Amino acid sequence: MTAAAAVEVRDLHKSFGDLEVLKGIDLRIAAGEVVCVIGPSGSGKSTLLRCVNLLEEPTAGQVLVGGVELTDPEIDIDAVRRGIGMVFQQFNLFPHLTVTENLTLPQRRVLRRSKAEAGEVAASGLRRVGLVDKAEAYPAQLSGGQQQRVAIARALAMAPRVMLFDEPTSALDPELVGEVLGVMRGLADEGMTMVVVTHEMSFAREVADRVVFMDDGVVVEDGPPAQVVAAPRHDRTRAFLSRLLDPAAGPASGDAAVKAAGPAEHGAAP
Amino acid sequence: MSTASAPRRRLSRRQRARVSRGLQYAVLLLAVVIFAVAADWDRIGEAFFDTEVIGELFPQILTTALKNTVIYTVCAFAFGLVLGLVLALMRLSPVLPYRVLATVYIEFFRGVPALLVLIAFGYGIPVALNTEVPGGIVGTITVALGLVAAAYMAETMRAGIQAVPRGQMEAARSLGMSHTRAMVSIVIPQAFRIILPPLTNELILLTKDSSLVYLLGVTLPTRELAKFGRDALNQYVSMTPILIAGLCYLIITVPLGILVRRLEARQAAAR
Numbered sequence: 001m002t003a004a005a006a007v008e009v010r011d012l013h014k015s016f017g018d019l020e021v022l023k024g025i026d027l028r029i030a031a032g033e034v035v036c037v038i039g040p041s042g043s044g045k046s047t048l049l050r051c052v053n054l055l056e057e058p059t060a061g062q063v064l065v066g067g068v069e070l071t072d073p074e075i076d077i078d079a080v081r082r083g084i085g086m087v088f089q090q091f092n093l094f095p096h097l098t099v100t101e102n103l104t105l106p107q108r109r110v111l112r113r114s115k116a117e118a119g120e121v122a123a124s125g126l127r128r129v130g131l132v133d134k135a136e137a138y139p140a141q142l143s144g145g146q147q148q149r150v151a152i153a154r155a156l157a158m159a160p161r162v163m164l165f166d167e168p169t170s171a172l173d174p175e176l177v178g179e180v181l182g183v184m185r186g187l188a189d190e191g192m193t194m195v196v197v198t199h200e201m202s203f204a205r206e207v208a209d210r211v212v213f214m215d216d217g218v219v220v221e222d223g224p225p226a227q228v229v230a231a232p233r234h235d236r237t238r239a240f241l242s243r244l245l246d247p248a249a250g251p252a253s254g255d256a257a258v259k260a261a262g263p264a265e266h267g268a269a270p
Numbered sequence: 271m272s273t274a275s276a277p278r279r280r281l282s283r284r285q286r287a288r289v290s291r292g293l294q295y296a297v298l299l300l301a302v303v304i305f306a307v308a309a310d311w312d313r314i315g316e317a318f319f320d321t322e323v324i325g326e327l328f329p330q331i332l333t334t335a336l337k338n339t340v341i342y343t344v345c346a347f348a349f350g351l352v353l354g355l356v357l358a359l360m361r362l363s364p365v366l367p368y369r370v371l372a373t374v375y376i377e378f379f380r381g382v383p384a385l386l387v388l389i390a391f392g393y394g395i396p397v398a399l400n401t402e403v404p405g406g407i408v409g410t411i412t413v414a415l416g417l418v419a420a421a422y423m424a425e426t427m428r429a430g431i432q433a434v435p436r437g438q439m440e441a442a443r444s445l446g447m448s449h450t451r452a453m454v455s456i457v458i459p460q461a462f463r464i465i466l467p468p469l470t471n472e473l474i475l476l477t478k479d480s481s482l483v484y485l486l487g488v489t490l491p492t493r494e495l496a497k498f499g500r501d502a503l504n505q506y507v508s509m510t511p512i513l514i515a516g517l518c519y520l521i522i523t524v525p526l527g528i529l530v531r532r533l534e535a536r537q538a539a540a541r
Contacts, residue, residue: 055440082446092441096460106445109455151441158445 004067006031006162006193007052012061014047021047023217024061029210031161034194036204036225039214040240045197048214049166052195053084066161082110085155089167091147093139099126099150100135103157111158118157125153129183145176149183156187163187165196201244205229213237320510327502327514334491335498336518342411342480342494343522347473349416354423359453361428372424379421384479388414392486407492411483419476423469430465431457467537470530474523495519 007029014022021044029035037045050056052063054070054077063070070080094102103122107113113121126132129149139147148168155163165184169177181203188194188207198204204211204225211228213221213236221228221237232238281289360372379387391414396402403410434457442452462469481496488497499515502508 053444055444078443078446078448081444084444086441086444088437088441090435090437092435092437094438094441094456094460096463105455106442106447109451110446155445 005029005064006033006066007195008062008064009048009052010062010064012048012051012063013059014044014051014056015059021217022051022058025214025217025219027212027219027222029162029193029195031193032191033209034188034192034196034207035210035212036208037195037197037212037214038199038201038204038228038240039220043214044217045214046166049164049195049197052162052164053081053086055086078110082158083161085158085160085163087148087151087155087163087165087168089170091139091144091151091171093147093151093154095139098136098138099131099142102139102150103154106154107157121157122153125157126150128156128186129153130179143176144172145179148172148180152180152183152187162193162195165194165198167197167199169198169200199244201229201241213240215240317509318513320506320508323502323506323508323510324514326506327511331495331498331511331514331518335493335495335515336521338492338494339477339480339519340522341408342415342483343473343477345408345412346415346419346480347476349412350419350423350472350476351469353416353420354427355458357420357424358427358431361424362431376421376424379418380425382418384415384418385482385485387418388482388485390414407483407486407488410486411480415476415479415482418479419472423472426465426468426472427461430461433464434460463537467530467534470526470533474526477519477522477526 005028007027009025009027012022012025013020023044025044025048027035027048037048039045047056051058052065052070054063058071061071065080065084068080069075070077093099094105097105100119100122103125104115104118107118107121108115123132123135126135129152131146131149131153134142134146134150139150142150152168168184169180172180177200181200184194184196184203185207196203196208206225208225210223211221211225212219213228213232213234215236221232221234227233228237229241232241357372357375360368361376363369363372388411391403391410403413405412438456438460439449439452442456443449447455480494483492483494484497484500488494493501495515495518499511502511502515
């Protein structure tokens with residue numbers, strides 16, 4: 001574990017005004033590792049992810065990606081971000097550009113690639129996510145699942161070393177979730193370093209090398225999915241998973257673990 | 271019907287509405303008839319639509335007057351658009367002095383009459399500082415009307431930029447674009463789509479405000495529509511030139527109005 005981690009987070013704190021969302025996070029992610037971050041809403045998992053490419057400015061602590069410290073005020077953040085792809089819950093495709101232009105514009109403006117080269121990269125990216133026939137469509141003409149696949153292709157076109165996924169399937173109709181997870185699974189198989197904030201437990205169980213459970217701004221449990229998802233050691237993890245797997249049961253199911261999680265839940269609510 | 275059993279019963283709501291509408295049409299018809307009978311049609315025709323005078327107006331009303339109106343409007347609009355964008359970005363800047371400066375500017379130029387600004391640049395500044403705005407009449411009206419238009423357009427553009435979802439900027443930045451690059455390539459193009467209808471309205475207003483140029487003492491080749499019409503009114507002692515000049519404004523503003531409605535309809539459909 002002494003080799004430079006792909007992503008390293010050291011004692012990360014983040015506050016919004018008086019509200020402390022991250023209360024000291026330490027995390028090391030090795031190159032090629034797929035890490036799923038799970039936890040209740042308000043637990044700080046999205047904020048953690050957004051701190052990793054500095055969309056949120058950490059209040060304290062350090063973030064290193066590929067050995068480069070992002071939190072160093074002297075760093076050229078635009079240059080570092082080129083190596084970090086990000087996929088958003090709301091896709092955030094550029095609606096005034098076609099699918100191909102969504103993929104080529106960042107390559108041309110940021111990486112200064114030629115029109116021909118950017119076009120080739122875009123075409124192979126669309127082939128990979130199975131949307132070659134939508135190359136000239138506008139985002140509004142695509143389904144949510146297709147838009148998210150384009151968003152993944154757009155991030156990959158920049159040849160990032162790390163990919164961050166912020167609840168990539170949470171805004172999708174249930175029948176469209178599979179196509180996006182399929183693309184992500186392929187990416188994981190190719191050895192991409194991935195940090196995925198998700199509620200998709202099957203994906204976490206089957207694809208992740210490690211699952212991190214966060215609650216109330218801290219990492220509660222961190223380990224292989226067989227442990228964190230299948231046999232959680234902490235009450236809070238167990239309570240969260242039981243609620244996720246059986247939402248109808250609700251918090252008053254009489255389960256001891258659920259009762260233990262009660263106060264933490266209230267603390268996490270903004 | 272119920273009228274048989276209660277003869278003095280009041281009219282139903284629908285019947286009352288019908289009677290009321292009938293009365294309105296009758297009054298309108300009467301007014302038209304009285305006007306048609308009482309009016310001296312020969313005199314009116316001569317005053318408003320004197321074909322001889324119309325013949326005299328053309329082609330200068332198009333080749334000089336309409337052309338100059340378009341030139342003044344387009345120049346002032348272009349100047350206002352660029353300055354307005356700068357002001358909008360200043361208003362959104364995290365730098366406090368920029369925000370203050372832009373706010374003061376906008377409040378000032380939105381509050382004072384365009385007429386006063388034009389007088390200031392046409393006469394006040396030349397007299398006080400002994401310098402003139404370069405570019406003569408075109409330069410003066412461009413600067414004066416552009417400064418006022420910029421104040422309005424700045425507010426429109428600020429609203430447009432703020433209407434672009436935050437996620438667009440975040441996505442652009444996460445792809446490695448600088449803030450400026452993201453603004454230029456991603457946010458501003460989308461903002462302009464949103465504000466195209468209000469901007470077109472601003473262009474219509476400017477078209478009419480360009481008539482204020484008469485204050486600067488325009489010469490024959492620099493006359494625009496309103497001044498041209500007024501000169502012709504004195505020359506021919508006829509209402510006709512004013513009417514024709516007015517219609518020439520409509521040549522510009524009506525298509526723009528149709529364009530605005532089209533754009534709005536297209537945006538409504540895109541949502």
